[in-house]
Amino acid sequence: MSTVDLGSVEAFQILVENFPDMIHSVDAEGKIVYVNKMASRLLGYTTDELLGMNIRQLYPQEILEAVEAGFNEVKQNKTEKQVESQFLAKDGSRIPVELRTLAIRDEQKVFIRTFTVSRDLRKFKEMQDHLIHAGRLAAIGELAAGVVHDLNNPLTAIVMVGELMKNSLDNAEATQQDLRDQTGQFAEIISDSAGVMTGITTRLRDFARGVKEQYQPVDLFEPIHDALFIMDHRLRHANVTVSQKIAKNQHWIVGDRNQMVQVFLNLFGNACDAMDDRETRTLTVEVTPVTTDDKSFWCCTVNDTGMGISQENQERVFASFFTTKPRGKGTGLGLSIVSTILREHGGSIRLESEVDQGTTFFLLLPVKQE
Numbered sequence: 610m611s612t613v614d615l616g617s618v619e620a621f622q623i624l625v626e627n628f629p630d631m632i633h634s635v636d637a638e639g640k641i642v643y644v645n646k647m648a649s650r651l652l653g654y655t656t657d658e659l660l661g662m663n664i665r666q667l668y669p670q671e672i673l674e675a676v677e678a679g680f681n682e683v684k685q686n687k688t689e690k691q692v693e694s695q696f697l698a699k700d701g702s703r704i705p706v707e708l709r710t711l712a713i714r715d716e717q718k719v720f721i722r723t724f725t726v727s728r729d730l731r732k733f734k735e736m737q738d739h740l741i742h743a744g745r746l747a748a749i750g751e752l753a754a755g756v757v758h759d760l761n762n763p764l765t766a767i768v769m770v771g772e773l774m775k776n777s778l779d780n781a782e783a784t785q786q787d788l789r790d791q792t793g794q795f796a797e798i799i800s801d802s803a804g805v806m807t808g809i810t811t812r813l814r815d816f817a818r819g820v821k822e823q824y825q826p827v828d829l830f831e832p833i834h835d836a837l838f839i840m841d842h843r844l845r846h847a848n849v850t851v852s853q854k855i856a857k858n859q860h861w862i863v864g865d866r867n868q869m870v871q872v873f874l875n876l877f878g879n880a881c882d883a884m885d886d887r888e889t890r891t892l893t894v895e896v897t898p899v900t901t902d903d904k905s906f907w908c909c910t911v912n913d914t915g916m917g918i919s920q921e922n923q924e925r926v927f928a929s930f931f932t933t934k935p936r937g938k939g940t941g942l943g944l945s946i947v948s949t950i951l952r953e954h955g956g957s958i959r960l961e962s963e964v965d966q967g968t969t970f971f972l973l974l975p976v977k978q979e
């Protein structure tokens with residue numbers, strides 16, 4: 610085998626001829642004057658067939674206008690051009706390619722020919738499609754898991770009320786008045802819980818359709834009160850003292866009331882879990898005004914006297930699927946849903962915590978403008 614001088618013209622010819630991307634050259638009319646081996650392999654034409662063709666025959670009809678514009682640009686003033694395009698192969702299939710074209714001119718700067726390297730993007734596009742598909746599936750999976758997660762709280766309340774109702778009906782000593790009072794209270798819990806569930810399913814439907822929720826003025830007293838009401842049995846069962854002196858009709862935001870209930874249900878649920886094995890169990894909820902960057906917010910603080918969160922975990926608790934709870938107890942979605950809802954409302958959430966002392970969540974929500 611003869612050796613080739615690596616700096617010689619012959620070496621460059623071998624390189625271009627065998628280059629793993631298609632390389633071609635066209636004259637000012639667009640007639641193909643050179644193609645390398647890869648061109649035949651990519652397009653299905655023989656080298657001779659290609660050399661008798663005009664480059665325009667290698668593009669699908671609908672992009673010819675853009676091709677013409679690009680070609681003129683290269684001929685007139687551009688020395689280099691990079692575009693994503695499509696070739697039409699002999700069998701009619703379309704091949705996505707990335708073209709890099711160089712204009713070759715003579716000493717008087719008159720255009721002679723192009724020199725183009727075309728990279729086959731089929732593998733890349735396929736991979737991209739897979740990724741987009743996988744990403745969408747993951748997003749829907751996460752959303753569905755979130756829906757199931759949040760349906761659980763109001764559903765539990767309804768099931769519990771159903772049982773309590775049965776018990777009161779079976780209680781021979783209950784007076785008509787007792788039954789009427791209790792039924793009224795139970796009906797309220799059911800209707801509140803159903804409202805929250807409707808909010809959750811609406812959110813899923815709207816996500817699928819890409820619709821934004823209709824926001825309304827919300828008095829923060831209401832969702833906090835609703836969440837405490839729905840959780841009443843669980844809080845009492847866990848011997849938690851609730852401390853809150855939030856006044857009605859004072860703290861207005863613009864948002865979705867049901868989603869706000871969801872937020873507080875998640876936070877109160879976590880607080881209950883964290884205080885499970887503690888001696889003092891106090892849940893404190895407050896709302897105070899704050900101003901940051903000249904903007905007015907309501908700051909809701911939710912404090913518990915629970916086990917606290919280690920420094921290391923404080924940064925991780927808002928991530929989806931992060932949980933320290935045993936299998937079957939926690940999915941790790943609660944706080945990620947909370948922070949998504951707050952972000953959608955133009956707000957934010959952060960926490961302060963000390964192990965064995967307790968945890969405080971600070972929720973910022975923009976004050977409703979007059």
Ligand SMILES: Nc1ncnc2c1ncn2[C@@H]1O[C@H](COP(=O)(O)OP(=O)(O)OP(=O)(O)O)[C@@H](O)[C@H]1O
Nearest residue numbers: 879880883917926932933934939940941942943944
């Ligand atoms: N008030 C709290 N006190 C102590 N740890 C908390 C508190 N709130 C959250 N955490 C920690 O953050 C983790 C994530 O909370 P998150 O609500 O996102 O999920 P989860 O409660 O584990 O499960 P899920 O809410 O899906 O049932 C919890 O597992 C817990 O370790």
Ligand SMILES: [Mg+2]
Nearest residue numbers: 875879943944
């Ligand atoms: Mg939780």
